[in-house]
Amino acid sequence: MSDQxxxxxxxDRLRRLAEADLLNAAQLDEAxxxxxxxxxxxxxxxFLDYLLLVxxxxxxxxxxxxxxxxxxxGLPRFAKLGLLELLVTLSALVAIxxxxxxxxxxxxxxxxxxxxxxxxxxxxxxYQIGADSYQLFLTWALLITGWVIVSDYxxxxxxxxxxxxxxxxxxxxxxxxEETFGFFFVSFxxxxxxxxxxWEGAKRRFTWLGTRWTPRLVSLALVPGLTSPMIYWLWAxxxxxxxxxxxxxxxxxxxxxAALYLPALAVLLWFYSRREHDLFxxxxxxxxxxxxxTTALIRIMQFSNPLDYLLVGGAIVLxxxxxxxxxxxxxxxxEAAA
Amino acid sequence: MNTNxxxxxxxxxxxxxxxxxxxxxxxxxxxxxxxxxxxxxxxQTMVAVSAWIAAAMLIAFMFISKLLDFNSSSAAxxxxxxTSATVLAYLGRRxxxxxxxxxALSLAGLVLFGIGAASIFENNFxxxxxxxxxxxxxxxLVYPSSTRRFISVLLIYSTLETYIxxxxxxxxxxxxxxxxNLYSASQAALVCLTAAAGLYLWEHESKLQTSRxxxxxxxxxxxxxxxxxxxxxxxxxxGDSYFYTAAPFIWLxxxxxxxxxxxxxxxxxxEVGETPGRRMKAPLVLLAATGLLALALNGAPGAxxxxxxxxxxxxxxxxxxxxxxxxxxxxxxxxxxxxxxxSLLIKSLGLMLGxxxxxxxxxxxxxxxLSETAVSQPLAVEQQADAAAVETTAPAEEA
Numbered sequence: 001m002s003d004q005x006x007x008x009x010x011x012d013r014l015r016r017l018a019e020a021d022l023l024n025a026a027q028l029d030e031a032x033x034x035x036x037x038x039x040x041x042x043x044x045x046x047f048l049d050y051l052l053l054v055x056x057x058x059x060x061x062x063x064x065x066x067x068x069x070x071x072x073x074g075l076p077r078f079a080k081l082g083l084l085e086l087l088v089t090l091s092a093l094v095a096i097x098x099x100x101x102x103x104x105x106x107x108x109x110x111x112x113x114x115x116x117x118x119x120x121x122x123x124x125x126x127y128q129i130g131a132d133s134y135q136l137f138l139t140w141a142l143l144i145t146g147w148v149i150v151s152d153y154x155x156x157x158x159x160x161x162x163x164x165x166x167x168x169x170x171x172x173x174x175x176x177x178e179e180t181f182g183f184f185f186v187s188f189x190x191x192x193x194x195x196x197x198x199w200e201g202a203k204r205r206f207t208w209l210g211t212r213w214t215p216r217l218v219s220l221a222l223v224p225g226l227t228s229p230m231i232y233w234l235w236a237x238x239x240x241x242x243x244x245x246x247x248x249x250x251x252x253x254x255x256x257x258a259a260l261y262l263p264a265l266a267v268l269l270w271f272y273s274r275r276e277h278d279l280f281x282x283x284x285x286x287x288x289x290x291x292x293x294t295t296a297l298i299r300i301m302q303f304s305n306p307l308d309y310l311l312v313g314g315a316i317v318l319x320x321x322x323x324x325x326x327x328x329x330x331x332x333x334x335e336a337a338a
Numbered sequence: 339m340n341t342n343x344x345x346x347x348x349x350x351x352x353x354x355x356x357x358x359x360x361x362x363x364x365x366x367x368x369x370x371x372x373x374x375x376x377x378x379x380x381x382q383t384m385v386a387v388s389a390w391i392a393a394a395m396l397i398a399f400m401f402i403s404k405l406l407d408f409n410s411s412s413a414a415x416x417x418x419x420x421t422s423a424t425v426l427a428y429l430g431r432r433x434x435x436x437x438x439x440x441x442a443l444s445l446a447g448l449v450l451f452g453i454g455a456a457s458i459f460e461n462n463f464x465x466x467x468x469x470x471x472x473x474x475x476x477x478x479l480v481y482p483s484s485t486r487r488f489i490s491v492l493l494i495y496s497t498l499e500t501y502i503x504x505x506x507x508x509x510x511x512x513x514x515x516x517x518x519n520l521y522s523a524s525q526a527a528l529v530c531l532t533a534a535a536g537l538y539l540w541e542h543e544s545k546l547q548t549s550r551x552x553x554x555x556x557x558x559x560x561x562x563x564x565x566x567x568x569x570x571x572x573x574x575x576x577g578d579s580y581f582y583t584a585a586p587f588i589w590l591x592x593x594x595x596x597x598x599x600x601x602x603x604x605x606x607x608x609e610v611g612e613t614p615g616r617r618m619k620a621p622l623v624l625l626a627a628t629g630l631l632a633l634a635l636n637g638a639p640g641a642x643x644x645x646x647x648x649x650x651x652x653x654x655x656x657x658x659x660x661x662x663x664x665x666x667x668x669x670x671x672x673x674x675x676x677x678x679x680x681s682l683l684i685k686s687l688g689l690m691l692g693x694x695x696x697x698x699x700x701x702x703x704x705x706x707x708l709s710e711t712a713v714s715q716p717l718a719v720e721q722q723a724d725a726a727a728v729e730t731t732a733p734a735e736e737a
Contacts, residue, residue: 004368005347011655013346013371018547020370022363025544027353032544034352035344037655041610045707047652052700060693066686280380287384294391306403313395317442320388321435327381332373 004336011037050103057107061114068122077126084119088112092147106153113144113156117163134170137163152208158217161195165221182253185229189260192222200276216280219268226264227288229257231295238299265289277334283327290319346371379560379658382485385438389485392438393445406450413454419447420477427482441486448473448493464504471497484556491561495532495568502528522587529569530594533643536562537598540650540659541605563647563659567666570640574673591639596632599646600625606653619706627699634692640670 007013011032018028032038039047064087068080075083091112098105117140124131141163148160168191172184196218203209233254236246265285272281297315301308346367354360377385400406406415423444430436452470459465471494478490502525504510508518539546539559546555573585603624635641644667651659678685 004371005350005364006345007371008342009344009346009349010342014349015547017346017367017370018544019552020366021548022367022370023353023548025548028544028547031349031353032655035342035349037342039652039655044606044610044652048703049700051648052696052703056693056696056700058693059689059696063686063689063691063693066682066689070682070686072683279378283378283381283384287388290388306399309395309399309402313392313399313442316388316392316395317438318435320385320392321438324377324381324385324438328377336372 007335009035011035053104053107057111061111064115065118068118068125071125080122080126081119084115084122088115088119091115100151106151106156109147109151110153110156110159113147113159116140116143132170132174134167134174137167137170141167152206154208154211154214158214161192161218164191179251180253182229182251182255182257184253185225185257186253186260189222189225189257189264192218192225193264196222200271212278212280216278219281219284222264223268223284223288226257226261227291229254230261230292233258234292234295235299238296239302261292273330279327279331282330283323286323286326290316290323293319376484382488385441386485386489389438389441389445392442393449396442396446397449400450408453408457410454410457412450413458416447416449416451416454419443419450420473423447424477424481427486431482437483441483444477444481444486445489464501467497467501467504471501478554478557482553484553487554487557488561491557492564492568495561495565499528499569499572519586522585523590525569525573525585526587526590526594529566529591529639529643530598532562532566532569533595533598533646536566536647537602537650540654540656543654559656560659560662563662563666566643566647567640567670570643570670571673574638574640574670574677588639589636592632592636592642595639595642595646596628599642599649600628602646602649602653603628606649635674638670638674641667641674644670 009031014023014028014031014035014037017023018025023031029038033040036043064084068084091108095105095109095112098108100106100109117136120136120140120143123129124136141160144156144160144163148156151157165188168188169184172181172187176184196215199209199215199218233250236250236254265288268281268285272278272285294312294316297312301312303309347364350360350364350367354363357363376382400415401408406412420443423440426436426443427440430440448470451473452466455466455469456463459469474490474493474497478487478494481487481490503521506517506520506524508514508521510517536559539555539562543555543559546552570591604621607621607624631645632642644663647663648660648667651657651661651663675685675689678688680688
C-alpha cells in the first residue's frame with residue numbers, strides 16, 4: 001500500500017479533508033489556491049479568452065449556417081458557393097498559418113471543418129442532386145479526415161465520429177430499411193467500440209488523447225447501443241407463450257446484437273477496472289446490466305399477482321445497492337493504491 | 339491548463355509550517371484519504387432514477403393489493419414510510435442496501451403523503467402543494483443523503499412555483515391582467531432571489547464545507563442552478579401564452595441578475611489585483627460589457643444567469659458546475675434566438691455580428707494586454723536597476 005500523504009492534492013481530496021475537520025475554511029481556500037484549483041489572474045484571463053473565442057466562433061459559424069439555410073434569392077448561386085468556399089479556405093489557411101498550435105488555431109480549423117458541411121448542404125440545395133442524407137454526412141466526414149488527423153484535437157475527432165455515426169444511421173434507414181435494424185446495432189456498436197479501443201490504445205503514445213471526456217462520450221453511444229437490442233431481445237423471448245407474437249418480429253440481426261451484449265460488457269468491465277481506472281465507464285456498464293436484468297424480471301413476473309410489483313421494486317433496490325457498494329469498493333481500492 | 343503537482347504532504351508543509359501537531363494531523367489526513375469520498379454525481383443520478391422506479395413499484399403494490407386506498411390514510415402511511423426511511427438512512431449508513439431502500443421508501447412515502455394530503459384537504463390543490471413543500475423543507479434539513487436532499491430542493495421549488503401560480507397565475511380561471519403583473523413580479527423576485535442564493539452559497543463554499551451545514555452544500559449548490567434553469571426555462575419553453583400574455587417585469591430579472599454578475603466581476607477583479615485606480619479601465623470595460631450583454635439578452639434571463647453560474651463554477655474550481663452552466667447557456671441562448679421575432683436572414687446576420695463582436699473583443703483584450711506588457715517591461719527593468727542599486731549601497735550604509 002502506498003503512502004497516502006504522497007498522493008496528489010486534488011480539490012476533491014482537499015474538500016474531503018475540510019469536511020473531516022482537518023482543514024478550516026481559510027486553510028481550505030489557501031490549499032485550493034496553492035494547488036491551482038482556484039483561478040489566479042492568469043487563469044481568469046485564459047478563461048475569458050477561451051470563452052470569447054469559443055462563443056464567438058460558435059455564433060459566427062451558426063450565423064453562417066442559418067444565413068445559407070435562409071436561401072436568400074437575392075444572392076446568386078455562384079456567390080453562395082464562392083462565399084462558403086472562401087470562408088472554408090480562409091479558415092483553413094489561418095489555422096495553418098498559426099501552425100495548428102493552440103486553441104485559436106484549432107477552433108479556426110474546427111470552424112473550417114463545420115463550414116465544409118455547410119458548403120456541401122448549399123451545393124445540394126442549389127443543384128438538387130437528390131443525394132441521400134448519409135451521402136452528405138459521409139462526404140463531409142471524408143473531406144475533413146485529413147484535417148482531423150493532423151489537428152491532434154479531441155473536439156475535431158469527436159465531430160468526425162458524430163458525422164460517421166450519422167452517416168451510418170442514415171445509410172441504414174434510407175438504404176437498408178428497418179427490417180435489418182438488428183444489424184444496424186451490431187455495426188453501430190462495432191464502429192463505436194473500435195473508436196473507443198483505438199482511443200484507449202493510442203492514449204499512451206499521444207499525450208493529447210489523455211482527456212477523459214471523449215471516450216466517455218463514445219461510451220454514452222456505445223453502452224445504450226448495446227443495451228437497447230438486448231432489452232428488445234429479452235422482451236421478445238422471455239415470458240409465457242402468450243408473447244409468441246413478439247418473437248415473430250425477431251430477425252437474425254436482433255440475435256446477433258443480443259449475442260454481442262455480454263461479451264462486450266465483460267470487456268468494458270474488465271478493461272475499466274483493471275487496465276484503465278474509470279469509474280464512469282464501470283457505472284454505466286453496471287447500470288446497463290441492471291436495466292437488462294430488471295427487464296428480464298419484469299417479463300418473467302407477468303404481474304398477475306400484486307406481490308410481483310413488490311419483488312421487482314425490491315430487486316431494483318438490491319441491484320442499485322449492490323452496484324453502489326461494488327463501485328465504492330473499487331474506488332476505495334484505487335484510492336488506497338494511488 | 340491546471341498542472342497541479344502538489345502532494346498532500348507538500349500542502350501540509352505549507353499550511354502547517356511550524357505547527358507541532360502537523361505530523362499528527364497529516365497522519366489523520368492520510369487515514370481519511372484511504373477511503374474514497376461519496377459517490378460521484380453520475381452514480382447518484384442513476385441511484386435516484388432507480389429509486390423512483392422502485393418507489394413506483396412499491397406504490398403500485400400497495401394500491402393493487404388494496405393495502406391502501408386513495409384516501410386520507412395514505413398520508414399517515416406516507417409519513418410512516420418517510421420517518422422509517424429517515425431513521426434507516428441514519429442507522430444504516432454503513433449497510434449495503436440501506437441507503438437505496440431508504441431512498442425508495444422515502445420517495446414512495448412522498449407520493450403516498452401527496453395522495454393522502456389531497457384527500458384530507460378535499461382536493462384543495464394549493465393546500466396539498468403547500469403541505470408537500472413543508473414536508474420537503476423538513477426532509478432537506480434532516481435526511482442524511484445528498485441525492486434525497488437534491489430531490490428535495492427541486493421539489494421545494496416545483497411546489498412553490500405551482501403554489502404561486504395557483505394563487506396569482508394569470509390563467510388560473512380566466513385571464514386576469516392584474517394577476518399577470520403580480521405573477522410576473524413574483525417570478526422576477528423568485529428568479530433574482532434564487533440567483534442571489536446560488537451566488538451566496540458558492541461564495542461561502544469553504545465556510546459551509548467546514549460548518550455543520552456541510553451536508554447542504556452539494557444539494558443546494560447544484561439544486562439551485564437547476565431550479566434557476568427550471569424557473570427561467572418554464573416561461574421560455576412552455577410558451578408565454580400559458581404563463582403570461584407578456585412578462586411585464588422580466589426586465590427586473592435581467593437587472594437583478596446583471597447586478598449580481600457585476601458584483602461578482604468587481605469582486606474577482608479586486609481579488610486578482612486589477613483594483614480600481616491605475617487600472618480603472620478593466621472594471622469600466624467589464625461594467626460596459628455586462629450592461630451591453632444585459633441589454634442584448636433582455637428577455638432571456640436564463641442565458642444571463644447561466645453566465646453567472648459559469649463564472650461561479652470556474653471561480654470555485656467546480657468543473658461540473660461549469661459544464662452544467664455551459665449546457666444551460668447554449669440551451670437558453672438557442673431558445674432565445676429561436677423565439678426572436680425576426681426573419682431567419684436578420685437573425686443569422688445578428689448571430690454573425692454577435693460572434694464578430696465577441697472575437698473582436700478578444701482581439702482587443704489581447705492587444706491591450708500586449709501593450710500593457712510592453713509598457714510594464716521598461717518599468718520592470720528600471721525597478722530591477724533600482725533594486726540592484728539599493729543592494730550595492732546597503733552594505734556601505736551598514737558600515
